[in-house]
Amino acid sequence: GDSVTQMEGPVTLSEEAFLTINCTYTATGYPSLFWYVQYPGEGLQLLLKATKADDKGSNKGFEATYRKETTSFHLEKGSVQVSDSAVYFCALSPSGGSYIPTFGRGTSLIVHP
Amino acid sequence: SQTIHQWPATLVQPVGSPLSLECTVEGTSNPNLYWYRQAAGRGLQLLFYSVGIGQISSEVPQNLSASRPQDRQFILSSKKLLLSDSGFYLCAWTATGFYREQYFGPGTRLTVT
Numbered sequence: 001g002d003s004v005t006q007m008e009g010p011v012t013l014s015e016e017a018f019l020t021i022n023c024t025y026t027a028t029g030y031p032s033l034f035w036y037v038q039y040p041g042e043g044l045q046l047l048l049k050a051t052k053a054d055d056k057g058s059n060k061g062f063e064a065t066y067r068k069e070t071t072s073f074h075l076e077k078g079s080v081q082v083s084d085s086a087v088y089f090c091a092l093s094p095s096g097g098s099y100i101p102t103f104g105r106g107t108s109l110i111v112h113p
Numbered sequence: 114s115q116t117i118h119q120w121p122a123t124l125v126q127p128v129g130s131p132l133s134l135e136c137t138v139e140g141t142s143n144p145n146l147y148w149y150r151q152a153a154g155r156g157l158q159l160l161f162y163s164v165g166i167g168q169i170s171s172e173v174p175q176n177l178s179a180s181r182p183q184d185r186q187f188i189l190s191s192k193k194l195l196l197s198d199s200g201f202y203l204c205a206w207t208a209t210g211f212y213r214e215q216y217f218g219p220g221t222r223l224t225v226t
Contacts, residue, residue, distance in 0.1 A: 032213060032214070034214055034215075036215075036217075041220075041222075042219060042220065043119075043203050043205075043217035043218050043219050043220045044157075044203070044205075044215070044217040045217070046214050046215070046216065049214055089157070091215075093207075093213040093214070099145050099162060099164060099207065099213070100159065100162065100172075101207075101213065101215060103156075103157045105156045106156060106157075
C-alpha cells in the first residue's frame, strides 16, 4: 500500500536559519502530494501542494518540488521565523479511485529567537 | 468560501458515558468527509470516511461509530467511552475533484476520565 516517510523530529533551528524537512513516498500511479501545518491546539492547514512530477508548490516562503525519480517532496524555507514553529505533515492523495489519503507521522519544528 | 465547523471544542467525559461529536461543512456540496483521531505524539489515525449520505467506511475496529444523516453533516458517536478514546478528534472534507486536498476543522479535545 501507499506510505509516506518523514524525518523524525523535533527539528530545532535558530531564527533565520534554512529549513529542510525530508519526505519520501511510496505509491502506485501519480499521486498528488501535500504539506500540511498544524499549530498547537489547532487542526491541520494545507500549506502547499503539487499534482504532477516536477511541479513546485509554494506558499508563505515554503517550497517543495515533486520529484518522481526520487519519490520525494522535501519541504524547504530559506529563513524560518519563530512563528513557523509547528508540526508539519507530508501527505499524498492517490491517483486512482481511492479517497483515502496517506499521511506521514509529522515533524515538529521549533524555532528559537 | 468553504467552512468546516466542529463542536464541542473541548469535552471531558467519564468512562462509560456516551459521546456525540458533530461536524458540518458549509459552502460545498457532496464532499467526502473524514474523522481522524490524533493521540499524543502527533500522528493521524483515520477512523471513518464517507463518500455520501448514509455511506460510512470504517478503517479501525473500535467502540466508535459514525453517521452521515445529511450531505454536509458527519457525526462521531460512542455508546460507552473508554479511557483509550481520549485524544484530539479532527473532521476533514475533500472535494470530489481530482486533486483531493483535505480541509480540516478546528478539532475537539476529548478527555475521558
